[in-house]
Amino acid sequence: MISPDRSGPLNLFTSRLEGITGAERQQAVAALQRAGLPTRRVEAWKYTALRALGQTSLSAPAALYDAKAARAVLDDVLSAQDSLASLPRLVFVNGRHAPELSVLPKAVTVTFFADTPRFGTTAAPDRDPLVALNTALAEDGAQIQVEAGVDGGALVLLSIGLGVQGSAFSFHPRHAVTLASDARLELICVQAGQGAYFHNPVTDISVGSGAALEHVTLQLEGAEAAGLGTVYADVASEGVYDSFALGVDGLLLRHEVHARLGASRAAVHVNGVQRLGGSQVGDMTSVITHAAPDCISRQTVRNVLDGHARGVFQGKVLVEQIAQKTDGYQMNQALLLSPDAEIDAKPELEIYADDVRCSHGATVGALDDEQLFYLRSRGVPEAQARQILIEAFLDETLGLISHAGAQALCRAMLTRKGAAGESA
Template sequence: MNTISPDRGGPLALFSQRLEGLAGAERQQAVAALQHAGLPTRRVEAWKYTALRVLGQTSLSAPAATYDAAAARAALDHVLAAQDGLADQPRLVFVNGRHAPDLSVAPKGVKVTFFADAPRFGNAASPDRDPLVALNTALAEDGANIQVEAGVDGGTLLLVSIGLGGQALTFSFHPRHAVVLEAGARLTLVCVQAGQGAYFHNPVTDIHVGAAAALEHVTLQLEGAEAVGLGTVYADVDREGVYDSFALGVDGLLLRHEVHARLGASRAAVHVNGVQRLGGAQVGDMTSVITHAAPDCISRQTVRNVLDGHARGVFQGKVLVEQIAQKTDGYQMNQALLLSPDAEIDAKPELEIYADDVRCSHGATVGALDDEQLFYLRSRGVPDAQARQILIEAFVDETLGLIAHEGAQALCRAMLARKGGAGESA
């Protein structure tokens, strides 16, 4: 029997009972990896800025099999009402980690199966490399397997996860999703992570973009006010394929969006962009590792953080260029706007280059609202709060403009406007 000692890996003891006696080689390997490494602490380089002690000391059980249908519908409507154009799109909805057919609208032209019916863990996301992936591998119960056949335009698909928690953090769910685009296929996937209350949401998404295929992947983190959302994405991109991703972090006590993208064949392209708008005591972490494993590939990353109150943002972006990856073109930039003297940004852009014919650059900037611009707006009758919001919107506007899908971009803008309307320190 697998056992986890209470002092091994700190927060890992919260899952000890659920990790005992799991069946299946993949799950057993994941438990072994967890027993060896534990969950990450701040001594682990990739987690030095983000602590998991917010998970508390109460064992985290699996969510109940039933849920409040009215609350789930209300949470879904709250999102869809912000952008009418997306309300009519097909969607796959999961509540507390399980597929909710009554809230879903089946897509056409896209093949969908479910992890609960035939568990499949994929190849890119390895539990040996990431303890959160190992935890997901051990405890995953459901998720969506999405496949777009060669040459097919799958249109737009919403993947919605709704967490319904209480006042205390007592349960966790670990969806396992897979997305496969065959050669020449196209898809816009809008992932919305929404909810209320306290819970731990730990999704893993395994993505393959085939030759000359294109996936636009937009993720909105709108978790419950006391929720912890730690999402991991592994994307492998084939020859001339494009993986274009964007993450918006708005709601949740602790958010982390981690992307591992590999350009595995020539003339592939990866974009990993994002915006965070955080306040209060929120912590938001955007971490990426972009690996150039083939020549003549392009990667772009632009992340902007707007932080108020005692909020803390984290940007860790690594571009790894292997020796074979000549003619690499990589760009990475993080810019933070601090609205409070108590807000903090930890930025660590990083280049690791083994090829000698490349064009790579990175950078980071930190600043505050421009007093002269505020004075200009106020001198023309614009109230102070509105003037500040105008400048904040101007700061993130260029990055939001990188979202090609008009409906997804409008939804992101609407959620940012709601955050601004609730007050900068909320």
């Protein structure tokens, strides 16, 4: 029985957690009973409250969904960047695979959590309550495997949330991506939807020796939705995990990455952009662990915040004693378009090795009045001038996305967000 006085937001899931069977799921429930869901008293959640989940119990989504609405969301994403329409795609609606909207890939092996549940070994439900919640309640997800030496090309993983008026629900997809030695894959994850819901995906990633995964995530959730995703990535010798996250739509967003460089000459890139307005809260949190020598990590995150929006950046680089000759870099920059916007930045270095090169930094500023005046003096309307400067601020970071279609989709969504802000 969940204790109401200790669990806080966990009360929203009480009815679904009781009667859970299976050893791994029961262990996750026990972890939740001990810790509850995080509040602001938990250091890693100091700046991000779960109030957006509401006060009503969050049920499981109905098995049937509005097929017309799901198709509309899919078409909206594909129309924003036409080149994505030709790519294979795995589509999930309210956390369940939708085969009628999917186009299965040929170069990679795909199975589904609903058919063969596998929780993997990288994610840590005993340390992360949201991973524990996912472990307890996961119903489906994509399990993607690329064999040794195979170039899997590009694959779209689209999660659609369809909120229903008067119904509060949550879904918890459990995805896994495994690249064997010298394999390649470009994975474009799009989290989109309409209305209110709670989306809590967990992705367990293993990058083998000499393998390379480009992982782009776009958070385009429903206007009243909460999307809190957690990624665990383990990278072997000479492997590369190159990730990028874009936070645009949703009432509460959090993209959390735990990356471990487990063997020499591995590399991790954890980059991102947040473009928020209104009362949105967006949180990009990372823990990059150097657990082997001669490894590289890079992190660049830029935020553009308007209205009463609040951005959060928490980036930790942990260098273990064995990880000599580590090269780690981390930078967070924010552009505040409103006096009511807020950025909370907490870069961290925790170093136990003595032969390393590590640095971090953070900057906060506003649009440059002189640059704005220059554009205005040459006949550029103010709204357009502001958008030009915003795009210039984000351009370098967006250029870190290697896949042309994914980069174009990110740019299109940022342009759409800017246009919506001008008309608000």
